Amino acid sequence: MQNKSPQPARDVSQIVDNSAHPSPATPDIQQLTGAEIIMKCLIAEGVKTIFGYPGGAIMPIYDHLYDYQDQLQHILVRHEQGATHAAQGFARASGQVGVVFATSGPGATNLVTGLADAMIDSTPMVCITGQVFAHLLGTDAFQEIDVMNITTPVTKWNCQVTDARELQAAMAKAFYIARTGRPGPVLIDVTKNAQLQLTDFTPYEPCRRLRSYRPKPIVRPEFIEQAAELINAAERPFIIWGQGVLLGRAESEFKDFVEKSGIPAAWTILGVSALPTDHPQNVGMLGMHGNYGPNVLTNQCDVLIAIGMRFDDRVTGRLDKYAKQAKIVHLDIDPSEIDKNVKATVGVWGDCKETLPLLTQMIEKRDHSAWIERFHDCMQEEIATVIQPELHPEGPVLSMGEVIRNLNELTQGEAIIVTDVGQHQMVAIRYAQFNQPNSNITSGGLGTMGFALPAAIGAKYGAPDRTVVAVIGDGGFQMTIQELAVIMQEKVNVKILILNNNYLGMVRQWQELFHERRYSFVDMQNPDFVAIAKGYSIEGQTITERQDLKPALDAMLKHNGAYLLNIMVGKENNVFPMVPQGCGVAEIRLK
């Protein structure tokens, strides 16, 4: 850097010291640096855990963090992407906002994947990035990038703070926006001068309102009435629900609605644990690798009631062949979701925690068991052709499904299952049993390989009393494998289950089915995962035989601390059923 009069580093704080603001006499107003104000705001927001990685532009913040270690636990990840996924896992397991620290430039760009993932899966997260001194913005200074413009499409809100006097308001706004309405990731970029600048810290005031921001639309009774009318008149109504039920903490309101209405209900992969897997009206999974009945009968129901879900194309298949016969009732907190993909006959705007009880009140108690029976019939067919061979395979080769079946038997559906992306994800979510909400953590909308390991670490911090099992493919594991170091250093008790087929399995499956088995760059020579785990002081073993499966899973779960179990499964097994891309849901293939 060119400086007309180079000065020693220790002078920085004096130069940026805002001496125009004399220390006030009022006892509840303190003079603090911007960096310390951030600590105070985090503590006031109830934050206890931060996932982060330091660097030049965020050093003043880390310098203060050193003094706040007793109140703010910082987990040093090994790559900033890991910090974002850990914060996501934390948020999804705990329902609280996940917090991330990263430095400017490459630190900030490494956050982009996690921000995008949190954006599309509506995960509340606040990322704080350091930025170069304000006067260097736009000069291509060392590690200066345009974080604001890079992160705009992947954040619910972002803002750059160049003056410490704006920090408190920005922090309060950030947490408020991340947490309320349809949650999402927020980023605050703080220039180094603002971190160093001294300014007044007044008692922290959380943000409660922003005039331009309506977190929840006002509930309109007439739409509830219209929805109830449709539901009461329906002969074959069908509920499909998504993560909105979990995000709205409306599991019990949802259960009341389901039970009074007597309607069969199916889930998206992000919604799954809102209703226990064994609930008699839970008829299974929607979408590309979902259950047979929910897909086929979507095109036979007369009223489709969508709750807190967004009609993603992986759920709907071809839109012009999706539920064309049905009247659609769509409940969502985000008005822009209504009519976005599927036109609603009645759109019920609002938080389902508020709308569901109103709707439950207005509907008649019904019994739709004859209609539910049709789902069971479909299930019988699916069991015979797909599920039985997957869960109880005849040959010597281990299947992913039987691993999950054995896991269920041992955990009894009480564990948090964190999945990566690929075949193992679909199999795990299809077959895992969930008794409690917030038990399934996966990358749904973005399908980010590498999500599971750091997300499992975060989930353990978010729900320390629960068993956390990360189910990961051999491909995805190697995308964020470096986070094993966090497990070692912080002694994080997560169970790592690698379903190892030596392939990028899901891509291979598509190549087999749709590209004449031309296996283009999907086979992998993998390292010895157990040896790698050993290198990180993590116990583990590899198994290949069925007789070892259950004992090995049991040993993994009982082990005092983290454990890696590498299970060699069928190399060319496929996930079925499947709605091929470009087909309607009723064209679902059982094989």
Added chain:
Amino acid sequence: MKQEYTITIYTENQVGLLARIAMIFTRRKINIESMNSSPSEVEDIFRFTIVVHETEELLRKLVRQIEKQVEVLKAYFNTNDEIVWQELALYKVPTDIIAEKVVVERLLRTYGARAVLIRNDYTVFEVSGHREETDKLLEVLEPFGLIEFVRSARVAIIKGSHDFHERLREFEAAEPGESVSTNAFLDQQEAVFSM
């Protein structure tokens, strides 16, 4: 059916909001035909006017995506018969031609052009009106040595927007916007040592 729509957006005065709004269009490969941003009649509230040629269904979705942005107060979309609008065009023409050719003078008169700068070498005229009007003048002036032409974005007033104006004033009275503070450190370039 695709047709011309004018989108009016009321927002907080926030750096970066323009990019956020523009992204909603570019991400969906929607061509912005014209875009104007200006203060509104209410202090601290900004107004964007955007013109696109799209279907009503798409507009409905776009406007919801726009309103979803945290710092957007309200967004509307209107067809041309629901608004009054103008665009402003400037034409730079050699002064001698105007002096010599009566037809040029007559043309300028017909189109209601107003001289905003007169020099020995050239004169700058201004016309405001709809696109067809300013285009037409451009076309007829072309053969006479037109030196330069520029046209502004559309500005529009919604004929039935009375209610929202009231609401905006109430907003601002109840909760005045934060005025953006200027940054002292941006001016201290030399004094600051940086890493």
